[in-house]
Amino acid sequence: GLPARVRIHEVGARDGLQNEQGVVPTEVKAEFVRRLAGAGLTTIEATSFVHPKWVPQLADAERLFPLVRDLEGVRLPVLVPNERGLDRALALGAREVAVFASATESFAKANLNRTVDEALAMFAPVVTRAVEHGLTVRGYLSMCFGDPWEGPVPVDQVVAVCRRLKDMGCDELSLGDTIGVATPGHVGRLLTALNEAGVPTDTLAVHFHDTYGQALANTLTALRHGVTTVDASAGGLGGCPYAKSATGNLATEDLVWMLHGLGIDTGVDLGRLTATSVWLAGQLGRPSPSRTVRALAGA
Ligand code: HMG
Ligand code: MG
Numbered sequence: 001g002l003p004a005r006v007r008i009h010e011v012g013a014r015d016g017l018q019n020e021q022g023v024v025p026t027e028v029k030a031e032f033v034r035r036l037a038g039a040g041l042t043t044i045e046a047t048s049f050v051h052p053k054w055v056p057q058l059a060d061a062e063r064l065f066p067l068v069r070d071l072e073g074v075r076l077p078v079l080v081p082n083e084r085g086l087d088r089a090l091a092l093g094a095r096e097v098a099v100f101a102s103a104t105e106s107f108a109k110a111n112l113n114r115t116v117d118e119a120l121a122m123f124a125p126v127v128t129r130a131v132e133h134g135l136t137v138r139g140y141l142s143m144c145f146g147d148p149w150e151g152p153v154p155v156d157q158v159v160a161v162c163r164r165l166k167d168m169g170c171d172e173l174s175l176g177d178t179i180g181v182a183t184p185g186h187v188g189r190l191l192t193a194l195n196e197a198g199v200p201t202d203t204l205a206v207h208f209h210d211t212y213g214q215a216l217a218n219t220l221t222a223l224r225h226g227v228t229t230v231d232a233s234a235g236g237l238g239g240c241p242y243a244k245s246a247t248g249n250l251a252t253e254d255l256v257w258m259l260h261g262l263g264i265d266t267g268v269d270l271g272r273l274t275a276t277s278v279w280l281a282g283q284l285g286r287p288s289p290s291r292t293v294r295a296l297a298g299a
Pocket of ligand 1: 015018048049050051052054055079081082084085086100111112113140141142143176177178207
């Protein structure tokens with residue numbers, strides 16, 4: 001069966017804008033987050049407290065977060081790679097954080113300058129301290145299906161890192177198809193293996209990229225396996241600098257179109273969301289890649 005309701009974890013302001021060529025003005029980012037909230041999104045990833053040299057697009061986190069943190073009824077998770085990042089997030093009153101691990105050594109090195117083990121060792125005190133502070137902690141896991149340097153990623157390898165993130169104390173795990181190569185059979189095999197390894201499906205989220213046009217098929221497969229939290233990016237913003245194609249995250253509008261068509265509640269007003277993505281595309285100076293945005297906006 002399918003769930004009656006799906007929670008969308010909106011990543012456009014973080015995952016989307018971190019991949020923009022230019023740096024978007026802080027006030028535009030704040031307005032983007034406010035409009036996303038106005039469109040009914042209730043979990044909006046706001047920014048990252050990472051090294052500003054690694055991600056200059058999000059170097060304004062200290063200025064941005066206070067502009068949005070008082071939004072009513074909205075969860076505003078932020079990414080923190082290490083204790084330094086957690087300190088910065090706590091100082092601003094963040095209530096939710098996310099660490100971001102990799103299932104592969106190559107991406108751990110490229111993204112975190114660490115081996116998989118070293119990265120997990122870096123996250124352990126972050127998660128412990130965040131939990132002590134009563135924060136909700138998400139653990140991202142990148143390259144769950146394929147890796148640009150290593151090729152297909154074995155299911156057992158992914159399950160092993162998931163278990164370690166869970167044992168560390170993460171409340172939720174987000175399974176990332178960072179380069180968009182997953183297909184529905186592979187998604188089903190990973191979710192079945194995680195279930196057999198004792199990772200509760202209701203603590204899982206899926207994070208698909210539409211590089212090969214598979215994101216919605218993969219999402220539907222995940223829903224049939226009991227997943228009810230889905231990551232998506234308004235207007236399809238973003239991508240992965242390590243993927244060959246420019247196509248990025250699953251567009252929130254495309255996801256909402258499918259879910260509402262299935263009679264699944266999201267709380268999102270698709271018209272307002274589309275208007276938000278059209279407005280942001282104007283700010284960025286190029287059209288949204290989302291098929292649904294283009295169809296509805298007549299662009
Ligand atoms: P490093 O160079 O190994 O850092 O980077 P370090 O620990 O050796 O520290 C070096 C310097 O950085 C020190 O300063 C630290 O204080 C400073 P110095 O003493 O030289 O003046 N520093 C910091 N400054 C500010 N905030 C911090 C921080 N940490 C250290 N938090 C590090 C290691 C993890 C910091 C770096 O690799 C980094 O910031 N990486 C972030 C990469 C990133 O944000 N990637 C994108 C997110 S993941 C993603 O998008 C995938 C996802 O969407 C899912 C999917 O699709 O797969 C989630
Ligand atoms: Mg992503």
